[in-house]
Amino acid sequence: MEPKKAEGTGGAPALDPELAGVVEEIRDYWDARTLGVQYVSDPTLERGTAEYFAHIRPWMNPYKFPWIMERIEAEARRIGKGGHLLEIGCGMGFDSLEFLKRGVRVTATDLTPAAVATARRHFEVEGVRAEEVREANALALPFADESFDAVWSNGVLHATGDTPRAIREVWRVLRPGGRAIISHFYRKPSWMYLVHRLGRENIEHRDADPPVNEFYTDEEILAMFEDFEVESAEREHHRALPVAKRGPKAVLYRTLFRPVYNLLPEPLALRWAYKLSVTAVKPEEG
Numbered sequence: 463m464e465p466k467k468a469e470g471t472g473g474a475p476a477l478d479p480e481l482a483g484v485v486e487e488i489r490d491y492w493d494a495r496t497l498g499v500q501y502v503s504d505p506t507l508e509r510g511t512a513e514y515f516a517h518i519r520p521w522m523n524p525y526k527f528p529w530i531m532e533r534i535e536a537e538a539r540r541i542g543k544g545g546h547l548l549e550i551g552c553g554m555g556f557d558s559l560e561f562l563k564r565g566v567r568v569t570a571t572d573l574t575p576a577a578v579a580t581a582r583r584h585f586e587v588e589g590v591r592a593e594e595v596r597e598a599n600a601l602a603l604p605f606a607d608e609s610f611d612a613v614w615s616n617g618v619l620h621a622t623g624d625t626p627r628a629i630r631e632v633w634r635v636l637r638p639g640g641r642a643i644i645s646h647f648y649r650k651p652s653w654m655y656l657v658h659r660l661g662r663e664n665i666e667h668r669d670a671d672p673p674v675n676e677f678y679t680d681e682e683i684l685a686m687f688e689d690f691e692v693e694s695a696e697r698e699h700h701r702a703l704p705v706a707k708r709g710p711k712a713v714l715y716r717t718l719f720r721p722v723y724n725l726l727p728e729p730l731a732l733r734w735a736y737k738l739s740v741t742a743v744k745p746e747e748g
């Protein structure tokens with residue numbers, strides 16, 4: 463479907479000053495740390511070259527976790543060639559790229575100028591063309607109501623400062639019958655939540671933690687989709703990560719927690735998984 467043009471923040475109400483301040487902090491944080499840059503182990507690689515993206519690719523979700531690539535393939539088939547997908551928080555654009563390669567029209571967005579510039583360059587290098595690659599805040603999307611056939615967002619909405627509002631924005635910009643595929647919420651209880659609470663930090667991040675990471679129970683997450691028809695809600699088991707942090711907490715994590723957690727059988731590990739992917743449909747009217 464054709465995107466309807468909208469000025470400013472589309473139909474979303476303005477952010478209150480406190481939330482606007484949080485969004486500024488989040489923008490500064492991620493602008494200095496586009497996801498993927500931390501995996502560059504060869505300092506001689508020139509940013510934005512084909513070799514640069516190829517070097518990072520194996521670390522990124524669709525290539526690391528086969529079920530994410532399968533989800534992209536299945537959704538691309540459903541959306542169909544010419545269907546229009548919005549990605550919120552595209553980072554370097556690896557997920558959008560896979561939709562583009564499958565003939566889906568994509569508007570790729572991120573809060574930060576660095577991510578937008580990198581994703582734009584990435585598509586250029588790969589010879590694909592997005593409808594638009596632009597800055598956009600998940601909490602006030604600059605698109606008119608019912609602009610998209612699908613919205614994809616992986617690892618983003620829990621980090622925006624107001625997850626329920628971000629889900630309402632997804633609802634607003636989807637056409638009736640449109641699909642929301644929203645992944646990577648921080649579940650609780652989960653091993654990540656435990657480590658976060660006990661260690662008072664998010665072990666995943668190398669230097670500073672992101673300003674916001676909201677943990678929710680599965681029930682709380684699903685409640686945010688109450689206006690949708692939820693098609694699936696799948697926990698995703700990732701092994702506990704190798705971390706680069708230093709200090710006594712990191713040593714405990716590395717020597718005690720991680721080896722034990724990573725030996726857990728899959729069903730038990732899934733109970734404590736920290737990600738939940740929700741696929742939900744905005745019902746047709748009437």
Ligand SMILES: C[S@@+](CC[C@H](N)C(=O)[O-])C[C@H]1O[C@@H](n2cnc3c(N)ncnc32)[C@H](O)[C@@H]1O
Nearest residue numbers: 492497551552553572573599600616617618622
């Ligand atoms: C963990 S990274 C995930 C990036 C990408 N989805 C991926 O899987 O590679 C989180 C991304 O969300 C973006 N982000 C954070 N808050 C946002 C907001 N309010 N609106 C849009 N993007 C946001 C950040 O700039 C960052 O690129």
